[in-house]
Amino acid sequence: MALERVTELPELPARKTDSHKGSFGRVLLIAGSRGMSGAACLSGMGALRGGAGLVFVAVPSGIVSIVAGREPSYLNIPLPEDEAGRLHASATETLQDEVTKPDVIAIGPGCGQSQAVTDIVTWLYRDIDKPLVVDADGLNALSTLDTLPPAAGPRILTPHPGEFARLTRTDIKTVQQAREEMATEFAAAHGCVVLLKGAGTIITDGHRVAVNSTGNSGMATGGSGDVLTGLIAALLAQGLPVFEAAQLAAHLHGLAGDLAAAELSEPGLIASDLPRYLPAAWLRVLAK
Ligand SMILES: NC(=O)C1=CN([C@@H]2O[C@H](COP(=O)(O)OP(=O)(O)OC[C@H]3O[C@@H](n4cnc5c(N)ncnc54)[C@H](O)[C@@H]3O)[C@@H](O)[C@H]2O)[C@@H](O)CC1
Ligand SMILES: Nc1ncnc2c1ncn2[C@@H]1O[C@H](COP(=O)(O)OP(=O)(O)O)[C@@H](O)[C@H]1O
Numbered sequence: 001m002a003l004e005r006v007t008e009l010p011e012l013p014a015r016k017t018d019s020h021k022g023s024f025g026r027v028l029l030i031a032g033s034r035g036m037s038g039a040a041c042l043s044g045m046g047a048l049r050g051g052a053g054l055v056f057v058a059v060p061s062g063i064v065s066i067v068a069g070r071e072p073s074y075l076n077i078p079l080p081e082d083e084a085g086r087l088h089a090s091a092t093e094t095l096q097d098e099v100t101k102p103d104v105i106a107i108g109p110g111c112g113q114s115q116a117v118t119d120i121v122t123w124l125y126r127d128i129d130k131p132l133v134v135d136a137d138g139l140n141a142l143s144t145l146d147t148l149p150p151a152a153g154p155r156i157l158t159p160h161p162g163e164f165a166r167l168t169r170t171d172i173k174t175v176q177q178a179r180e181e182m183a184t185e186f187a188a189a190h191g192c193v194v195l196l197k198g199a200g201t202i203i204t205d206g207h208r209v210a211v212n213s214t215g216n217s218g219m220a221t222g223g224s225g226d227v228l229t230g231l232i233a234a235l236l237a238q239g240l241p242v243f244e245a246a247q248l249a250a251h252l253h254g255l256a257g258d259l260a261a262a263e264l265s266e267p268g269l270i271a272s273d274l275p276r277y278l279p280a281a282w283l284r285v286l287a288k
């Protein structure tokens with residue numbers, strides 16, 4: 001079947017004047033570990049500035065005060081942690097209840113790698129029917145499996161070329177030489193949306209493909225992708241389907257980066273600037 005090239009940006013459903021926070025969805029982010037609390041904070045900011053009604057940030061208990069102290073708008077969920085400050089296997093028990101509440105779940109930024117993280121990611125992917133965004137260590141977890149489990153619901157995978165090379169058991173050079181073909185093939189084979197990062201981010205569901213035109217090398221700075229994870233989740237929570245949410249999020253994220261770089265320079269841009277410039281990016285997108 002021929003691949004459809006998508007160039008039009010999707011629109012967010014209109015915000016009704018009598019809407020309330022329940023109208024814009026609940027996002028559950030499972031992120032962070034000792035030493036990587038920032039990843040959870042940045043994803044949370046992406047989700048808040050993306051317009052989600054409620055953002056729950058679930059992190060290992062040892063870093064919950066750091067995350068909560070960073071941004072009062074988060075709802076915080078402390079999870080049991082192992083000796084290294086990553087999720088403990090028993091976190092599944094808390095999560096069994098927590099995953100019933102949100103509209104959308106995202107997992108991975110800063111989680112670190114362990115058998116417990118792999119088991120939790122695999123369980124969410126295979127058994128939970130809500131839309132799920134898998135990034136960073138969530139992708140590393142999936143890469144350790146013999147094969148991707150069948151998806152219980154809509155899935156968006158957001159690898160950078162290094163993560164995609166791990167998922168497809170190849171190297172970064174091979175990925176970069178065939179970005180579109182490899183992303184499309186993977187998405188079609190596994191029934192998911194792939195957002196392959198880097199200059200000219202590719203978004204595909206295996207039938208449609210979009211190439212993002214916003215963004216700059218100032219965004220090649222730790223934590224930029226964590227913001228995108230939360231932003232995608234927020235757009236899903238507001239009702240966009242998976243391909244459209246990934247496409248619009250990539251556009252807004254890159255536009256925030258371009259607006260930030262215009263004032264701060266590319267070298268001077270840091271990841272936490274992206275949520276600060278997201279409102280300006282929204283204004284541009286909504287004005288069209
Ligand atoms: N503040 C924080 O707490 C942060 C935590 N982070 C976490 O750190 C962990 C490790 O993630 P990393 O992504 O740093 O490490 P990885 O080892 O997964 O990937 C980094 C490598 O991937 C390759 N790569 C990435 N983008 C590329 C591109 N566009 N073109 C070619 N090659 C590319 C490069 O070789 C790069 O050195 C994750 O859990 C992540 O979420 C990072 O997100 C950075 C910020
Ligand atoms: N040269 C570039 N041009 C456009 N976008 C870029 C460039 N470098 C990085 N980005 C964007 O920045 C983000 C980096 O994500 P990622 O590698 O996951 O970072 P981190 O894990 O540190 O948060 C991606 O959205 C990527 O597309």
Ligand SMILES: [Mg+2]
Pocket residue numbers: 135136160225226
């Ligand atoms: Mg990343």
